[in-house]
Amino acid sequence: MNRPQAVEQRKHRRCMVELPIAIRGTDARTYGHIQFATSDLSTGGAFIRSDLLFEIGEKLALMFTLPGGRSVRAHGNVVRVSRSARSGPGMGIEFQDLSTTDRDAIFAMVTRGTHG
Numbered sequence: 001m002n003r004p005q006a007v008e009q010r011k012h013r014r015c016m017v018e019l020p021i022a023i024r025g026t027d028a029r030t031y032g033h034i035q036f037a038t039s040d041l042s043t044g045g046a047f048i049r050s051d052l053l054f055e056i057g058e059k060l061a062l063m064f065t066l067p068g069g070r071s072v073r074a075h076g077n078v079v080r081v082s083r084s085a086r087s088g089p090g091m092g093i094e095f096q097d098l099s100t101t102d103r104d105a106i107f108a109m110v111t112r113g114t115h116g
Contacts (some may be wrong), residue, residue: 021064043112070105074098
């Protein structure tokens, strides 16, 4: 029996990349450096694989460097948290405040399929 294929419903093209990221809760109480491997970095956000999880709705400040050396700063909201043992823990971050030049740099990386 054939199963129907899942239809991709994401708004933004994504790529896999592994980058170090600094994350700070915008409440200024939480700060951490996290090494993350994302399955879907895009101009819209990222899924960060980590044992350190923030809660859905928390606002974060993020800093990371793309392959090639461009530093990116963004603000984002936690929109999904996974505690799954099968796929590994992590959280989906939706970028809320990303400069046009940072957005363009991420888009160029995703389009080229550059991996860390």
